[in-house]
Each structure stands twice: as structure tokens, then as C-alpha cells.
Amino acid sequence: MSWFSNLFKPKPDRFLELLLQQAQLTVQGMEALVVYTRTQDAASAAVVSGLEKEADEVRRILIDELNHTFVTPLDREDIHALSRNIDDIIDYANTTVEEMVQLNVAADDYLRRMASLLEDAAQEILRGVQRLTDHPGVATDHAVRAKALENRVEDVYREAIAALFARPKDIDDVVEMLKLREIYRHLSNAADRGDEAANVLSDIVMKMS
Numbered sequence: 001m002s003w004f005s006n007l008f009k010p011k012p013d014r015f016l017e018l019l020l021q022q023a024q025l026t027v028q029g030m031e032a033l034v035v036y037t038r039t040q041d042a043a044s045a046a047v048v049s050g051l052e053k054e055a056d057e058v059r060r061i062l063i064d065e066l067n068h069t070f071v072t073p074l075d076r077e078d079i080h081a082l083s084r085n086i087d088d089i090i091d092y093a094n095t096t097v098e099e100m101v102q103l104n105v106a107a108d109d110y111l112r113r114m115a116s117l118l119e120d121a122a123q124e125i126l127r128g129v130q131r132l133t134d135h136p137g138v139a140t141d142h143a144v145r146a147k148a149l150e151n152r153v154e155d156v157y158r159e160a161i162a163a164l165f166a167r168p169k170d171i172d173d174v175v176e177m178l179k180l181r182e183i184y185r186h187l188s189n190a191a192d193r194g195d196e197a198a199n200v201l202s203d204i205v206m207k208m209s
Helices: 003-007 012-039 042-067 076-102 109-130 136-166 171-208
Strands: none
Touching: 012 042, 012 076, 012 109, 042 076, 076 109, 076 171, 109 136, 109 171, 136 171
């Protein structure tokens, strides 16, 4: 078969396989982030960084596959958007760890709660991708659960910000407050991307029905 013919041959297994790889690496990254918020050891930070790099490579391969395949089993914009949003989740996990290290920020209960909820949301997105073709209704259920978890992350984020602004007593407190606010924002952004990934999953299921 010529390369031109290959452009018109759908690759359903390949695209789903790559999306699954991304989702699995993101779950592992969020698990490592949870560990880091509990231990803050260098080994856990390195695990998050390594998984983020692996996930980036899988995304590069997926984009390359998209660029060399004319007919795709799902809407190509949906494949691209789902891949991008899943990748952004683990990217924000990595920047969270990087800034905690660089700014010498100690994890607090809010950070630990948000990281744990994000791990759960990543699991729901993975399950949604796994069920996308054989049980699309179940995939939608997982998307709904992921969106509910995003709301819970945002609730914790607002609690955290309120507690921050209630605490400054001197300049050192203000500096620490500014550092923590940046870290909280990374996790809030990760939740937003999880919400977007869930939206794309729901859109894909709707188009399949």
C-alpha cells in the first residue's frame, strides 16, 4: 500500500492507544504529585518531571500521526483537543513541583487536598478514554465525575485563597502568601484542563450517537 493510500486509512487503534498512553501517564504523574505533597523529597519531584517528559513525547507522536493521516476515527479537532488538555494536566503538575522546589514552598493541607482530587479526576478521564468506543455512555459518566471533581478542586482553591488573605501579619507572611498563591493557581489551572478534557470526551460521545 502506498503512502498516499495510508493517508486515507483510519487508524482507530493507534489514536486511542496514544490517548490512553497520555491519560495513563497523567494518572501516574498525579499520583507522584500526591506523593510529593506528602514527602517533598527529590525522588518524587524527579518522578513527576520524568513522567511529564514521557507524556510530551507521546503527544508529539500523536500530533505526527494526525499530520500523516487524512481520515481519523474521531473528529481530528477532538483528538487534538483531548490530547492537549490531558497533556496540560500533567504539565501543571510538573510546574507545581518545580515552583515548590524553586520557591522553597512547603506543602499545606490545601495543596494536598487539591492534588488528591486531581488524581481522582485524572483517573476518571482515563476511564472515560478507556470506555470511549465500547461503552460511550459509561465514558460520559466518567466525564461527569471528572467535572464534579474539578468543582471540588475549585472549592478548595477558594478556601485556600481566603485563608491566605486572612493570615498576613508581616512582610514574611506576605511573601509566603504570594508564593502559595502561585502554587495554588497551577493546581486550579490543572483542574480547568481536566474539566476541558471531560467536555471533549462528552462532545465525542455526542457525535458518536
